Amino acid sequence: MEIRQLKTFITIVKLGSFSQAAQFLGYTQSTVTTHIQLLEKELATALFERFGHQLMLTTDGERLYDYAEQIAKLADDAKNEFDNFAVPRGPVIIGMPESLCVYYLTDVLKEYASLYPDVGLKLKLGIASDFRLLLRKNMMDLAFFLEKNIKDADLVGQLLWPEPVVMVAAPQHRLARQKKVRVKDLQGQTFVFTDAGSSYRRVLEEILAKTDVQARTVLEIGQIQTIKQFVIANLGIAILPLIAVKKEIETGLLAALPWQGPDLKTGAYLVYHKDKWHSHAIRAFIKLVQERLLK
Numbered sequence: 001m002e003i004r005q006l007k008t009f010i011t012i013v014k015l016g017s018f019s020q021a022a023q024f025l026g027y028t029q030s031t032v033t034t035h036i037q038l039l040e041k042e043l044a045t046a047l048f049e050r051f052g053h054q055l056m057l058t059t060d061g062e063r064l065y066d067y068a069e070q071i072a073k074l075a076d077d078a079k080n081e082f083d084n085f086a087v088p089r090g091p092v093i094i095g096m097p098e099s100l101c102v103y104y105l106t107d108v109l110k111e112y113a114s115l116y117p118d119v120g121l122k123l124k125l126g127i128a129s130d131f132r133l134l135l136r137k138n139m140m141d142l143a144f145f146l147e148k149n150i151k152d153a154d155l156v157g158q159l160l161w162p163e164p165v166v167m168v169a170a171p172q173h174r175l176a177r178q179k180k181v182r183v184k185d186l187q188g189q190t191f192v193f194t195d196a197g198s199s200y201r202r203v204l205e206e207i208l209a210k211t212d213v214q215a216r217t218v219l220e221i222g223q224i225q226t227i228k229q230f231v232i233a234n235l236g237i238a239i240l241p242l243i244a245v246k247k248e249i250e251t252g253l254l255a256a257l258p259w260q261g262p263d264l265k266t267g268a269y270l271v272y273h274k275d276k277w278h279s280h281a282i283r284a285f286i287k288l289v290q291e292r293l294l295k
Contacts, residue, residue, distance in 0.1 A: 001042055003075045006068040008035040009047065013065055016055060039064075088281035089118035095131040095143035096123065097198070098224050100268060103243040105144070108292050112285055119281045129197035135273045141282050145269040146241065147199045157269040161295035164242040165200045165264040167257040168249070170234035176255035183211045183261045190217040190236035192227050199266055200239050207262050228254070239264060268293075 011021040012032070022029040040047055047061035057065065096105060101123065113121060124131075124140065128147060134140035135155065150157030169176045175185060186208065193201045208215065219236055221227050224244050231238045232253050248254040270289055272278075278286070 005035040005039050007072055008032055009039060010068050010072060013057060088116040088284040090279060090281055091120040091122055092281045092285060093122045093140045095126055095134060095140050097144060097146050098125050099241045099244040100144050101125060108289060112288055116281065116284060127195055127197040128199055143271045145271050146266045147269055148266055150269050150271060154274055155271050156274050157271040160268045160270055160293050163266050163268045165239055165266055166242050166245060167237060167239045167259045168231055168245050168254045169237040169257055170232055171252060171255045173234055175257050179258060180260045181257045183207060183213055187213045188216045191215050192219045192221060192230045192236040192238040195220060195222050200264055203264055204239055
């Protein structure tokens with residue numbers, strides 16, 4: 001029993017003839033006849049009978065009509081409900097590094113919230129290693145990564161833009177007065193790092209490990225603003241996305257060290273699990289990010 005067959009049945013009853021129903025529905029009369037024949041076969045009963053030129057419902061036809069109207073109404077209600085879901089709504093959970101959130105994504109998030117007020121945006125600040133776990137457990141819909149590349153077989157990553165990473169120190173720091181800073185110059189230095197697991201911290205630690213250069217002290221601080229204050233106070237050196245320290249470098253509060261070691265550059269990626277179903281709200285967010293941030 002199909003919805004379209006029931007709707008054909010209802011239309012015949014309301015209009016009083018097969019031919020008028022066919023015209024109203026845009027079917028051929030043979031299609032309308034087939035719909036009724038299939039219903040009668042499935043229900044093992046006759047739905048209509050004729051008295052001369054008058055088409056009338058049988059007793060079973062009258063019984064079916066009440067059900068058919070209810071079923072058709074429920075089907076229409078369901079369709080209307082899901083049509084309304086074309087307007088993004090519901091929760092969307094997004095992970096992002098603090099630096100991207102503060103310096104790149106604020107305007108996008110504001111615009112998205114304005115365009116789609118029925119979407120409940122939930123933002124989680126953190127690092128890529130945490131986001132990977134949450135994406136794989138389907139506890140996060142999308143995440144922004146700062147990585148050299150995305151190699152995970154189960155994750156899909158779209159590069160949005162290349163993100164330079166700089167090594168910074170206070171202007172009075174010894175390394176800030178050098179024309180070149182090489183890996184060996186980092187021996188015995190104090191580093192002020194973001195949480196373990198950030199991509200650019202991991203890259204530098206791998207460089208130091210390969211060259212057997214050891215830091216004297218590592219200060220691990222979760223907040224970029226605090227890291228900058230520590231470095232400005234000459235408590236150590238740090239590596240951070242250029243966007244996060246650009247203003248301080250321009251005003252002379254921080255000095256960008258003339259790094260001559262391996263490339264520290266990363267890229268900003270929008271990442272989701274390859275098996276993730278994308279709701280209208282998720283698709284709308286991805287589209288807006290691509291329109292505003294894809295370079």
